[in-house]
Amino acid sequence: MSNVFLSHNNIISALGFSSEANVQKIHDEITGLQVVSNETLLNEPFCSSLVNQTLLEKKFQNLHPKGQFTRLEKMMIASLSPVISASEIELDTKVGFLISTTKGNIDVLDKNSPFPTERAYLSALGRTLKIFFGFANEPTIVCNACVSGILSVAVAKQYIQQGLYDHVFIVSGDLVTEFILSGFNSFQALSKSPCKPYDKNRSGINIGEVAASILVTKDEKKLAKESVQILGTGSCNDANHISGPSRTGEGLYRSVLSALGDSKIDPQEIDFISAHGTATMYNDEMESIAFNRLGLSKTPLNSLKGYFGHTLGASGLLETIVGVHSLNNNTLYASIGYEELGVSLPINVIQKTEEKNLNVFLKTASGFGGSNTAALFKKII
Amino acid sequence: MGQPYHIRSFCSIQQETILLNGKPVFKSEQEDFGAFAKEAYQFLTIKYPKFFKMDHLSKLAFLTANLVLDKENITPDEPSNTALVFANSASSLDTDRKHQESIKNKDNYFPSPAIFVYTLPNICLGEISIKYKLYTENSFFIFDSFQPQKLIAYTKGLLDSKKAENVLCGWVEFDGKTYKSFLYLVSAKGTLEHTEETILKLYNA
Numbered sequence: 001m002s003n004v005f006l007s008h009n010n011i012i013s014a015l016g017f018s019s020e021a022n023v024q025k026i027h028d029e030i031t032g033l034q035v036v037s038n039e040t041l042l043n044e045p046f047c048s049s050l051v052n053q054t055l056l057e058k059k060f061q062n063l064h065p066k067g068q069f070t071r072l073e074k075m076m077i078a079s080l081s082p083v084i085s086a087s088e089i090e091l092d093t094k095v096g097f098l099i100s101t102t103k104g105n106i107d108v109l110d111k112n113s114p115f116p117t118e119r120a121y122l123s124a125l126g127r128t129l130k131i132f133f134g135f136a137n138e139p140t141i142v143c144n145a146c147v148s149g150i151l152s153v154a155v156a157k158q159y160i161q162q163g164l165y166d167h168v169f170i171v172s173g174d175l176v177t178e179f180i181l182s183g184f185n186s187f188q189a190l191s192k193s194p195c196k197p198y199d200k201n202r203s204g205i206n207i208g209e210v211a212a213s214i215l216v217t218k219d220e221k222k223l224a225k226e227s228v229q230i231l232g233t234g235s236c237n238d239a240n241h242i243s244g245p246s247r248t249g250e251g252l253y254r255s256v257l258s259a260l261g262d263s264k265i266d267p268q269e270i271d272f273i274s275a276h277g278t279a280t281m282y283n284d285e286m287e288s289i290a291f292n293r294l295g296l297s298k299t300p301l302n303s304l305k306g307y308f309g310h311t312l313g314a315s316g317l318l319e320t321i322v323g324v325h326s327l328n329n330n331t332l333y334a335s336i337g338y339e340e341l342g343v344s345l346p347i348n349v350i351q352k353t354e355e356k357n358l359n360v361f362l363k364t365a366s367g368f369g370g371s372n373t374a375a376l377f378k379k380i381i
Numbered sequence: 382m383g384q385p386y387h388i389r390s391f392c393s394i395q396q397e398t399i400l401l402n403g404k405p406v407f408k409s410e411q412e413d414f415g416a417f418a419k420e421a422y423q424f425l426t427i428k429y430p431k432f433f434k435m436d437h438l439s440k441l442a443f444l445t446a447n448l449v450l451d452k453e454n455i456t457p458d459e460p461s462n463t464a465l466v467f468a469n470s471a472s473s474l475d476t477d478r479k480h481q482e483s484i485k486n487k488d489n490y491f492p493s494p495a496i497f498v499y500t501l502p503n504i505c506l507g508e509i510s511i512k513y514k515l516y517t518e519n520s521f522f523i524f525d526s527f528q529p530q531k532l533i534a535y536t537k538g539l540l541d542s543k544k545a546e547n548v549l550c551g552w553v554e555f556d557g558k559t560y561k562s563f564l565y566l567v568s569a570k571g572t573l574e575h576t577e578e579t580i581l582k583l584y585n586a
Binding site: 106110121144145164179182185238262 | 470472478481490492504511513514516517520521530531538544
């Protein structure tokens with residue numbers, strides 16, 4: 001079976017409009033999170049990481065779009081466009097198109113939205129993007145809660161290995177909307193200050209927004225300098241609860257075992273873990289249990305939620321892209337917000353950004369519905 | 382690539398009618414889905430009170446999965462490696478609209494976690510996994526319309542790599558007043574070929 005690689009990539013977030021700009025900010029330990037007062041989104045101040053509207057508009061207009069596009073569509077188009085250009089791949093029938101998102105254009109359901117409510121259909125989002133770029137194939141939209149972003153990488157690999165496509169472009173994105181904030185607020189899960197994953201004084205999650213894109217390919221001639229190989233993936237349900245993680249970390253534990261089996265590597269070969277770390281007590285505790293069961297309590301680990309907040313269906317791809325650059329830069333990035341261990345079992349949270357020779361990393365994510373996904377990536381030497 | 386796979390059992394629910402392996406199992410006069418689902422639940426003697434807190438999409442998916450899995454003797458007592466690969470076109474919009482209703486008026490603002498949690502289509506996979514103790518791969522895809530070739534490629538990948546022994550696949554759509562489910566179980570064993578042609582024929586039957 002052919003090897004499959006992650007190649008050209010882009011991130012659009014509060015921290016910048018390219019992967020490199022975002023990674024540089026992370027290197028300098030600068031967060032995109034800040035307190036926002038916007039009563040159309042939430043009736044109290046909240047902490048979030050938002051894409052700069054003026055810069056987005058400028059980037060988007062540079063692409064000379066024709067028609068009316070929602071804010072999320074602009075973010076996704078502005079993110080995927082440079083990735084397609086850099087890849088120099090013709091969008092023929094051997095090129096697949098994946099979109100990962102949890103809520104897509106859900107903001108058009110709001111009575112003040114200028115767009116018709118039909119645009120809330122994820123299939124309508126898919127159609128708009130397909131037409132904009134001229135993909136020959138219908139998109140597949142991965143909508144699997146907060147594992148969507150990393151699951152889409154697993155799906156792309158499987159599509160390629162099953163011979164459906166030679167290359168797959170993925171774009172991920174989710175917005176900060178009243179719909180999402182009111183829902184998480186009803187769970188009393190939102191923190192009013194920047195989140196502190198795995199920390200003793202954690203106060204809950206922040207919701208953030210990004211768009212992230214990547215090329216997945218089996219063609220070694222289409223690689224970027226930071227390209228990595230997708231070694232293996234695994235995805236397992238907790239079979240426990242629809243809105244709370246398993247107390248034993250069952251699904252995450254099984255997902256990582258499945259990804260290790262798929263990759264044919266030992267846990268000791270993992271140089272670092274890009275974990276989920278939403279900064280809710282239940283999630284962080286569950287992860288610490290799962291990683292201990294896997295013998296990974298000493299493996300350096302970070303959560304990037306302290307930089308971007310939780311970006312829902314985009315988080316898995318966003319954090320994978322940062323992980324790819326981490327391998328390429330041979331640098332472990334600090335898990336900002338963390339000071340003192342706040343989970344019951346030991347884990348090795350990265351406190352200081354430091355250079356280290358890196359070869360393999362593990363990306364994990366967990367979400368509502370009991371979903372968990374793990375993926376392993378290896379530097380190409 | 383890989384060995385050939387087969388379809389073991391399949392079930393569809395639409396227009397107040399349940400068909401299992403092409404044969405009618407239950408039909409109701411209830412045009413309201415909630416009332417129809419309750420009648421079907423009672424007729425099938427399911428005995429799983431959590432059913433009544435589910436949203437419409439989860440109820441539809443749960444009933445359909447229940448019929449296929451029970452028919453194939455996949456029970457919670459003997460957990461099997463059965464993955465779930467579902468798709469639809471409207472995602473969770475039916476429940477999304479209910480959550481939106483609860484936040485549209487600042488003077489009458491009542492968002493609820495019990496509704497918000499169902500604003501994700503994969504929650505129905507979680508509900509089925511909990512009932513059947515399936516610690517397995519769950520994936521929810523959105524397509525403009527039913528596209529078996531994508532599900533086939535993904536399902537074969539799961540079976541070829543031995544990540545799953547069986548895959549329960551198909552379409553569960555709930556949008557306003559219309560609904561349609563069509564789920565089929567794929568594994569090495571079975572009588573029907575796991576091909577696009579067969580799947581489309583069963584879907585359209």
